Amino acid sequence: MTLTVTVLGTGIMGAAMARNLARAGHTVRAWNRTRAKAEPLAAEGVLVAGTPAEAVQGADVVLTVLYDGPAALDAMREAAPALRPGTLWAQCTTAGTEALGDLAAFAREHGLVFFDAPVLGTRQPAEAGQLLVLAAGPAEHRATVTPVFDAIGSRTVWTGEDSAAGSASRLKLVANSWVVAATTATGETLALAKALGVDPQDFFDAIAGGPLDMGYLRAKARLILDDALTPAQFAVATAVKDARLVVRAGEEHGVRLDVAAASAERLERAAAQGHADEDMAAAYFASFGEAGAPSA
Numbered sequence: 001m002t003l004t005v006t007v008l009g010t011g012i013m014g015a016a017m018a019r020n021l022a023r024a025g026h027t028v029r030a031w032n033r034t035r036a037k038a039e040p041l042a043a044e045g046v047l048v049a050g051t052p053a054e055a056v057q058g059a060d061v062v063l064t065v066l067y068d069g070p071a072a073l074d075a076m077r078e079a080a081p082a083l084r085p086g087t088l089w090a091q092c093t094t095a096g097t098e099a100l101g102d103l104a105a106f107a108r109e110h111g112l113v114f115f116d117a118p119v120l121g122t123r124q125p126a127e128a129g130q131l132l133v134l135a136a137g138p139a140e141h142r143a144t145v146t147p148v149f150d151a152i153g154s155r156t157v158w159t160g161e162d163s164a165a166g167s168a169s170r171l172k173l174v175a176n177s178w179v180v181a182a183t184t185a186t187g188e189t190l191a192l193a194k195a196l197g198v199d200p201q202d203f204f205d206a207i208a209g210g211p212l213d214m215g216y217l218r219a220k221a222r223l224i225l226d227d228a229l230t231p232a233q234f235a236v237a238t239a240v241k242d243a244r245l246v247v248r249a250g251e252e253h254g255v256r257l258d259v260a261a262a263s264a265e266r267l268e269r270a271a272a273q274g275h276a277d278e279d280m281a282a283a284y285f286a287s288f289g290e291a292g293a294p295s296a
Contacts, residue, residue: 001147002026006059008052008075010038012232013092013119014065016126017152019044023129024151031055031075052079061088061148062112068241069099076106085111088145090135092117096173096245097166097252104164113141116163118172119153122233130154134175136168137161170249177246177260179216180239184263186220187284200225220281229278239280240267 003026007018010032018041022028028046031054032038038048049055056062056079064072072091076083089112091103100116107114115137125131131153137145138161149156159167193200200221207213223229243264250257266286275282 003060004058006056006062008064009066012123013126018046020129021151022046029055053082057082063090063092065092069095088113090115090117092119094118094242100166114163116168134168134171137163173246173249176242180243180263181259183280186217191287223281224284229282232279234280236271236280236282237276
């Protein structure tokens with residue numbers, strides 16, 4: 001099935017998703033508030049639009065891949081004059097649970113078929129079309145949206161039919177709590193190794209092949225050790241937002257998440273030290289002084 005798909009938001013994730021949709025044979029329109037970030041997509045056959053309304057004209061499916069829920073809602077409000085009733089809208093950002101009610105209400109008001117569909121992954125899997133799509137939405141419309149999810153992801157996990165209930169976004173927060181904790185632990189482990197004069201490779205050799213070994217640990221550690229934090233797989237600034245969403249979700253449900261709260265503070269400190277646009281592994285630098293550089 002060939003569709004006309006609009007991607008609103010062409011950052012790290014959205015740009016990769018637009019490319020993979022075009023490569024899958026769909027007609028793709030894209031918009032980004034900073035147009036220069038979207039312009040390179042034109043070489044991939046993507047029509048770059050000047051406004052959200054222009055971008056959604058004739059769309060079968062609209063994807064919002066923006067910073068947070070309010071940003072997605074703002075873009076859809078700008079698109080509203082050109083939205084057709086019955087258009088499928090998949091919100092793919094990590095919006096948390098707070099914003100979902102407003103997004104679902106907008107969809108109802110404009111007769112849109114709403115899918116809560118945050119994605120799990122970073123730059124590399126996004127570019128390879130290997131994201132994990134966590135989705136909730138009405139079963140009778142899944143056949144239409146499935147080719148879109150198949151183009152951007154390796155697998156779709158359906159969590160329910162009521163997108164407004166936020167089951168997909170809640171699962172994304174649980175997954176992100178693990179991602180944030182693992183990233184924080186990686187940085188602190190390498191910082192402690194440096195402080196104690198331990199060769200990180202000795203640590204990796206010690207845990208190799210055992211239950212403590214983990215591919216994510218090695219991948220994030222390698223970014224730090226090789227000074228390969230740019231371009232970011234997932235930026236510190238965005239990780240701060242996601243960590244804060246995790247903490248708030250815990251608070252709203254009476255759960256204290258000390259690791260998530262401390263991780264958010266570390267990420268914020270790294271951002272303040274000048275690492276906001278680097279990979280989230282740069283939270284490592286929050287272990288060292290105000291300048292964010294390892295101490296001698």
